[in-house]
Amino acid sequence: xxxxxxxxxxxxxxxxxxxxxxxxxxxxxxxxxxxxxxxxxxxxxxxxxxxxxxxxxxxxxxxxxxxxxxxxxxxxxxxxxxxxxxxxxxxxxxxxxxxxxxxxxxxxxxxxxxxxxxxxxxxxxxxxxxxxxxxxxxxxxxxxxxxxxxxxx
Numbered sequence: 001x002x003x004x005x006x007x008x009x010x011x012x013x014x015x016x017x018x019x020x021x022x023x024x025x026x027x028x029x030x031x032x033x034x035x036x037x038x039x040x041x042x043x044x045x046x047x048x049x050x051x052x053x054x055x056x057x058x059x060x061x062x063x064x065x066x067x068x069x070x071x072x073x074x075x076x077x078x079x080x081x082x083x084x085x086x087x088x089x090x091x092x093x094x095x096x097x098x099x100x101x102x103x104x105x106x107x108x109x110x111x112x113x114x115x116x117x118x119x120x121x122x123x124x125x126x127x128x129x130x131x132x133x134x135x136x137x138x139x140x141x142x143x144x145x146x147x148x149x150x151x152x153x
Contacts (some may be wrong), residue, residue, distance in 0.1 A: 068151075075129075077148065079106050079120060084138075084148030092152055094129045108139040108148070 008119040036088055075087040075094055080101040090096060100120045108127065115136055118127040130136060133153050140146035 011147040046054055074126075077108060077150070079108075079146075082109075082146055083142060083152055084140075085145060086125050086150055089151040090129045092129065093131045094152075096127055096129050096150075098125045098127070099123075100125070105142060106146065109141050110150075111137040111139060 068129040078085040115130045136150040
């Protein structure tokens with residue numbers, strides 16, 4: 001009667017005749033994608049928290065800088081992500097440690113006079129604070145958008 005000339009009817013395999021099944025690694029791939037998304041979300045959340053914590057740490061570290069523990073250790077200017085974090089104040093003539101956490105060189109240079117000029121390579125360096133009490137604005141000679149203020153008191 002009717003002749004069927006379809007390849008699948010003759011026992012031949014075609015793409016149309018194959019059942020559609022998910023790849024055997026599909027559950028594994030979903031798990032990997034889920035883990036990657038979770039890590040990315042955690043990283044983004046942590047980065048957002050770090051920015052907030054840095055602000056909070058700056059506020060909370062101000063009282064700590066005046067404590068006996070912080071006074072006995074050398075004050076530190078931290079350079080991270082092209083920004084300066086300074087202690088609330090330092091003593092006249094104090095040895096100031098500079099912790100450059102960036103992978104590029106910076107400087108810690110007083111805006112006026114030559115009160116201090118530290119070539120802050122990546123890693124640690126130091127300089128001596130001015131002996132006159134006051135506020136000393138400073139900048140990075142290499143990256144002019146970077147500014148800070150050192151209070152000597």
